[in-house]
Amino acid sequence: ETGVTQSPTHLIKTRGQQVTLRCSSQSGHNTVSWYQQALGQGPQFIFQYYREEENGRGNFPPRFSGLQFPNYSSELNVNALELDDSALYLCASSLGGQGAVYGYTFGSGTRLTVV
């Protein structure tokens, strides 16, 4: 059973650029959630995908968008990067809505730095 894998692990981008982060969910999981974790804070929910459809969104602007593929892997896209987008981006997978009760499986994250 493989866990959640994220790529790349680190990334440096310039303000105004666009970035795509990738996530492979744990085997058997069909739900993927993305979180942003700023330094010294807890993760903030960005959005969730279930069976390729967006299934909930946090308080993030439309320039944060995502996709889920038939194999349940997922992408997070951020357009027009701002300095405040610098953070650790975490991907988490679960089977349906069980993550909210029994816990999600998290990847190690992508550290994005915007300069």
Added chain:
Amino acid sequence: DQQVKQNSPSLSVQEGRISILNCDYTNSMFDYFLWYKKYPAEGPTFLISISSIKDKNEDGRFTVFLNKSAKHLSLHIVPSQPGDSAVYFCAASGFDSNYQLIWGAGTKLIIKP
């Protein structure tokens, strides 16, 4: 407006003693509460959860207590071991949040040998 608060940024405990990590929340509609542990350069790892209809849940060295009237929960680790040194996050979910997790800011636990 922080719905889930962990007021202690750090906690230092002697190896073998009890570690008690605290968490307060403001939304009485939360149904589930979870604790995660995070090592540097790794993602959070699920530890233990509790439903709002219970007041205690135990799993090995880890016990979570829920006091709904005080809107307070705590994680007890007994006995504390060096490998327990990590950042611990409290998270909550419920109908209001569409069952997405609302997280506290974390408490860094340091176990001293």
